[in-house]
Amino acid sequence: MTTPRAGCAIDSQGRITFELPTAHGHGLLLRLRPKKGQPEETLHVLGLEPVDEGRARAVLNSDPVLAEGRWDVYLLDGSERTRLRPGPRDLRALVDGQWGERRGPLAVRVPYVTKDGYLAMRTWLRPAHAEVGRVDVTGSALSVTARLHGASLPGDAEVRLRLRRAEGTVRALKPLVGEDGRSFSFTVDDESLDTGIWDLFVRPAAGAPMIRLARLLDDVADRKHVFVYPGATAGKIVVRPYYTVDNDLSLEVKQAG
Known part of the structure; x- marks a missing residue:
């Protein structure tokens, strides 16, 4: 079975839209990667909605605020979860982010590709x-x-x-x-x-x-x-x-x- 891929785009407010070239699965699972030897504890599920031409979309809004760490992204299909490979990533809204004015607490999200080639998200949450x-x-x-x-x-x-x-x-x-x-x-x-x-x-x-x-x-x-x-x-x-x-x-x- 080919590992599914998800593209993503982030806007200046931190909202991330994930897109998959398939309507299979009912949601995306974001899992805060636990420390070594510790069980997973923090999960966040996004609804996956079909769009056009067999594609599906899930949106992570700027609220809720996610804990600081690394989040792995999975496709949910029934009780099964499949870790996603990356598709195109549109991060243009982040390039000049340091020039904008931010209020505290500061919540930052950056999608990225792990060393072993999977889609993940880096988050920071700081009072100032x-x-x-x-x-x-x-x-x-x-x-x-x-x-x-x-x-x-x-x-x-x-x-x-x-x-x-x-x-x-x-x-x-x-x-x-x-x-x-x-x-x-x-x-x-x-x-x-x-x-x-x-x-x-x-x-x-x-x-x-x-x-x-x-x-x-x-x-x-x-x-x-x-x-x-x-x-x-x-x-x-x-x-x-x-x-x-x-x-x-x-x-x-x-x-x-």
């Missing part, structure tokens, strides 16, 4: 979000521009570098905040950073929750191996920015040479 723009590495420094969504930046805002797996090890930087109170930039050129992985956050105000810096608002579901940067050599260390598996921005610090 700091969208990374340019990352420039020049000589001994790296500069980052970003824009905050779902919050604003008063005068006491800080960018915070937190050393992973080292509780309490934090470096604070004063960002340059734009006139809109949302865009900001900062430079990392500290030669005394400890070796390890530093995660990047912005804290809008004293006592406010820290917001992770990430790049979520475009059509790239997995950017770790797509956006690759050189390192900045500062004294005896090399600081290299990189995107994690969750598309968050972090710094890898190693000894130079």
Whole structure:
């Protein structure tokens, strides 16, 4: 039996329309991929309606908001489920997504193709979000521009570098905040950073929750191996920015040479 394929298109509101070249099956199943060794718990079923010329369509509206993670897509036929291969994907509405204004909580959906060739969907759900723009590495420094969504930046805002797996090890930087109170930039050129992985956050105000810096608002579901940067050599260390598996921005610090 040929594995069925589903094309999909997403609009600027996050609504996704799935189309299949068959009217077989009664619905689509979206399954939040469980962590390794854990049972599946979160499922969402979409009705599948016939359209013209034997095609069928299912629509995932912007509401409900889906939990953050990776969702696999299946065709339901009675009690059977069949994982779908991808057809054409129209993601044009996402390409310039970082330029729009977003309110919190931020819900993002990006259809993509898994490493083994199946259709899936990447989702993020965050109370507020700091969208990374340019990352420039020049000589001994790296500069980052970003824009905050779902919050604003008063005068006491800080960018915070937190050393992973080292509780309490934090470096604070004063960002340059734009006139809109949302865009900001900062430079990392500290030669005394400890070796390890530093995660990047912005804290809008004293006592406010820290917001992770990430790049979520475009059509790239997995950017770790797509956006690759050189390192900045500062004294005896090399600081290299990189995107994690969750598309968050972090710094890898190693000894130079």
